[in-house]
Every structure is written in C-alpha cells, then in structure tokens.
Amino acid sequence: MDWSWKRIPAEFLVTNVRLCTQGKLGKRKGFLHVRKGRIEGLGVGSPTMEGLPVLDGAGLVCAPGFVDLHVHFREPGQEEKETVATGSLAAAAGGFTSVVTMPNTSPAIDNSGMVRYLIDRGRDAGLCRIFPTGAISPGRQGEAMCEFGDMVAAGAVGFTDDGSPVPNGNLMANALKYAGMLGVPIISHAEDLTIVGNGVMHAGYWSARLGLAGMARASEDSSTFRDIELARASGGHLHVAHVSTRGAVEIIRRAKSEGVHVTAEATPHHFSLDHSRCREYSPLFKMNPPLRESEDVNAVAEGLADGTLDCIATDHAPHTATEKEYQFDQAPFGVTGLETALGVGITYLVNSGVMDLGRLVELMTEKPARALNLPVGRLEEGAEADFVLFDPEKEWVVRAEGFKSRSRNSSYLGEKLSGKVAATFMRGRLTWLDPELAPRGED
Ligand SMILES: [Zn+2]
Known part of the structure; x- marks a missing residue:
C-alpha cells in the first residue's frame, strides 16, 4: 500500500531509518512499527508485513x-x-x-x-x-x-x-x-x-x-x-x-x-x-x-x-x-x-x-x-508512538518568517544551523510535516 501524508493510517511501518534511543544512534538501518497509536515493534532491518503502508524514511533519524x-x-x-x-x-x-x-x-x-x-x-x-x-x-x-x-x-x-x-x-x-x-x-x-x-x-x-x-x-x-x-x-x-x-x-x-x-x-x-x-x-x-x-x-x-x-x-x-x-x-x-x-x-x-x-x-x-518522572521520552514496544524523524545534516538558515510560534524573538535569526525536523508524530498521529524534507509519498 502506498504511503499518503493526507491520511495517516492506524497501522504502518517506518523503514530505512536510523533509530536513536537510549543514548545510542543505530549504525544499521531499522524500522518502527506503529499500530493504533502505540509502538508495536522496532529494530534493525526491514520486516515484510504484507499490506501495511510503508513510510520510507531514508536519510532520516527516528528518535522519541x-x-x-x-x-x-x-x-x-x-x-x-x-x-x-x-x-x-x-x-x-x-x-x-x-x-x-x-x-x-x-x-x-x-x-x-x-x-x-x-x-x-x-x-x-x-x-x-x-x-x-x-x-x-x-x-x-x-x-x-x-x-x-x-x-x-x-x-x-x-x-x-x-x-x-x-x-x-x-x-x-x-x-x-x-x-x-x-x-x-x-x-x-x-x-x-x-x-x-x-x-x-x-x-x-x-x-x-x-x-x-x-x-x-x-x-x-x-x-x-x-x-x-x-x-x-x-x-x-x-x-x-x-x-x-x-x-x-x-x-x-x-x-x-x-x-x-x-x-x-x-x-x-x-x-x-x-x-x-x-x-x-x-x-x-x-x-x-x-x-x-x-x-x-x-x-x-x-x-x-x-x-x-x-x-x-x-x-x-x-x-x-x-x-x-x-x-x-x-x-x-x-x-x-x-x-x-x-x-x-x-x-x-x-x-x-x-x-x-x-x-x-x-x-x-x-x-x-x-x-520529572514523565511517562514519555522512550521508543519501546508498547509505548505510545511519540516520535520524530529528522535529518541531522540538513543545513538551514533561521528566518523569522519560518517560525510557527506567534513570536519571532530568536537569538539565531540569520544563522546557519545543521539538523532539521522532517516530521513529528504524537500517539501515531502526524503533528508536523516539513514540506521540503517530507519523505516521499503522495501529499
Ligand atoms: Zn526562570
């Protein structure tokens, strides 16, 4: 099934990502399996699960x-x-x-x-x-x-x-x-x-x-x-x-x-x-x-x-x-x-x-x-699927007009930074998608 950003399915796989959890960035490509807002599984490699929509996260890091x-x-x-x-x-x-x-x-x-x-x-x-x-x-x-x-x-x-x-x-x-x-x-x-x-x-x-x-x-x-x-x-x-x-x-x-x-x-x-x-x-x-x-x-x-x-x-x-x-x-x-x-x-x-x-x-x-004892912050089986996909090498210049905050009082205006968020998910639902960095799929 093709991935579509328009309608995020209740169950899907994120593949080709480097998982970053428990203080370590995975050396090999891995996957995240999301089902009904929770993490059903994660690991290295790429599982074959027929019929599941696949979000190809090539080039991206997947972190909590x-x-x-x-x-x-x-x-x-x-x-x-x-x-x-x-x-x-x-x-x-x-x-x-x-x-x-x-x-x-x-x-x-x-x-x-x-x-x-x-x-x-x-x-x-x-x-x-x-x-x-x-x-x-x-x-x-x-x-x-x-x-x-x-x-x-x-x-x-x-x-x-x-x-x-x-x-x-x-x-x-x-x-x-x-x-x-x-x-x-x-x-x-x-x-x-x-x-x-x-x-x-x-x-x-x-x-x-x-x-x-x-x-x-x-x-x-x-x-x-x-x-x-x-x-x-x-x-x-x-x-x-x-x-x-x-x-x-x-x-x-x-x-x-x-x-x-x-x-x-x-x-x-x-x-x-x-x-x-x-x-x-x-x-x-x-x-x-x-x-x-x-x-x-x-x-x-x-x-x-x-x-x-x-x-x-x-x-x-x-x-x-x-x-x-x-x-x-x-x-x-x-x-x-x-x-x-x-x-x-x-x-x-x-x-x-x-x-x-x-x-x-x-x-x-x-x-x-x-x-602070908050029940969040981990990528693990059974946890709610709060995760981010980002490109650690993407260079971008901080611009006032790019901010989603109602205010723009940043110390970094005009500065070039490395590392940008491509997509953010909370409980398996998309909360942010960068149009430029979005992994492929129909939009
Ligand atoms: Zn203070």
Whole structure:
C-alpha cells in the first residue's frame, strides 16, 4: 500500500531509518512499527508485513519525540505573544511531543482549576502533550504556599515561581518538603534579586563596555547553593532551571556526588552563545539568566556531556516584535527556542565534538522525562508512538518568517544551523510535516 501524508493510517511501518534511543544512534538501518497509536515493534532491518503502508524514511533519524521541561506559552493573559495552540505547533515543528509549561501567566497557574484549564487547552490543540507546573505561591507573590495536593491531583508535575525566585528561604524549605511528599519537584529559578538589582545582562567586560547594568554570577551561584542545601535538609527533589554559570554547574556536580536529590537543565542559548553577543544592544540576546562568558558556556556544555546537567530545556519565552524593538535595557527578558533547539544542539554540541548525536537526543528525550518522572521520552514496544524523524545534516538558515510560534524573538535569526525536523508524530498521529524534507509519498 502506498504511503499518503493526507491520511495517516492506524497501522504502518517506518523503514530505512536510523533509530536513536537510549543514548545510542543505530549504525544499521531499522524500522518502527506503529499500530493504533502505540509502538508495536522496532529494530534493525526491514520486516515484510504484507499490506501495511510503508513510510520510507531514508536519510532520516527516528528518535522519541522531544521533551522540553521549560516553556512559556503565555496563556492565559498574553495571547498576543503565544497561546497553548500556537506554542504547541511551534513545539511540533521543533520535534517536541511533550512540554512542561511554566505557571507565570496572568493570572498565574496557582490552583487546580487553572491546571485543568491548561491541560484542556493542550488537548484541544492536539499537537503536543502539555504537562503544567503550578506556582509555589498564590499569585507568585512569594508569601504563602499554594494547594500542592489539589494541583498534583489535577495534573501538575511540579511547582515553581519561575520568572522570579523564591526569596523567602523558609517558604522554599516548606515547598520542598511538601512537594517531596507528593513525589514532585520544586523547580528553582535561582536568582538573588538583591544582587542583580536592575541588571539587564551578565556583569563583566561587555556590560562595562556597553554601559549596561550587570547581573553577577554570584546571584545564580548563591541561590543555587541555598536551594540545594534546602533540598538536602528536606530530602525533597530540587530541579534547577536554566543553569548558566560555571559555579552553579560545580555546585550541582558536588551535590549529586553527595546524594542530594537534585536534577538540572540547561538551555541551548547558554551552551552556545556568550555575552559578547550583546555588543550591538540587540534585545534578541537579552534573557534571564543572561548570556555569560565563554568559560561558563563551556562549563554548561561539559555539564550536559558528563551528566551533571540532566537535560536540555529551551526556556521558550515568546515576546512580541514591538517589545523586542525597545532599547536593550527596556526590552523584556527571554527568547524563543522550540524550533531551533535541535539545530543548535547538533551545530554547537555534536558538530563541535562535545558529544555524539545519541547523547544529544537522550538529553532531549529520556533524560528530561526521567528528571520529572514523565511517562514519555522512550521508543519501546508498547509505548505510545511519540516520535520524530529528522535529518541531522540538513543545513538551514533561521528566518523569522519560518517560525510557527506567534513570536519571532530568536537569538539565531540569520544563522546557519545543521539538523532539521522532517516530521513529528504524537500517539501515531502526524503533528508536523516539513514540506521540503517530507519523505516521499503522495501529499
Ligand atoms: Zn526562570
């Protein structure tokens, strides 16, 4: 039976692909057998199953759908930047089938009704699994604690006041204790507001040269240290978001070796770009934590390679074009990341020799899923058929008009990247198809 992209059958074979799972890229061509939304089988070679439609994936890698532990979909409250639907499409275009949303919307996701609302919006869009986190404190005010139990029952996978730190150490200690009892992590946005003050970029040579207020590493280092010590004392699970300093990597490395229950993530921009990118005062390089120095960039990349940092997360933070046209010090923090993550990973980590492709894919699939206990991220028999087909060698130039996100505030505009997603499937259903890279078949 001929393959047709118009109607994806309930049962089909993907053949001629290199399977990439459990940290390894298969050397020989293999296949994936999908049936009724699940993986019926996979392996090397090409089975003959008469009558089954065959999708010929020659030249493509077949990996589990990517998992992103850190996205901002802006709904409710800032739908002009992104919605759950547009964010889900951006995720699918980037090869992601599961994302964890941050609760700093307006209003914040700080009760079980809001958690259910987000899950419903994700289901309506139908392009990506949405795993919401809830706020630690009502309104993210940093004072009291939300109803964690209700929110976990509604589907929250962790708690965070991300966008802001939790300055009150006693609240953080209690949050770690209660979340730990419920089996979910507290996600730390490690920042000391009394240290960063009104800083807008990393404090160093370039902030001095450009005359912009700096954000010292000590802010992130000391906050990471505090939260790790609170996790050690409570026995709770701390997940450190967007690690950007050499010092924080070192602190996490030591804590792990001492048995503290800590996991951590790093963003593509923090393992690829340094603070010199701010030299033209472009707000497309303004984010929090900021781009730091090359030794930090290298430490983050090494941390990902050696497992100190568990996974890659994009911190996809859409903003309107108007906002990103403000002067550097007035513009909001944050850049998009879902649609460039694979290309940035391959270009800056694989092609530069920091790690192999199998490891990169593991850092975008199984590792993030395991860090937050999400039941996704693996290609195995019986699992739901969330998978991505991509060409690791395809070179492309990042263009604003190519983005599916409602926002275009990417740090990589105009840059040439290697590695592009051809098609994304969730539960055996097509969620994204790149017209140029689509494997053959009737369209
Ligand atoms: Zn944050």
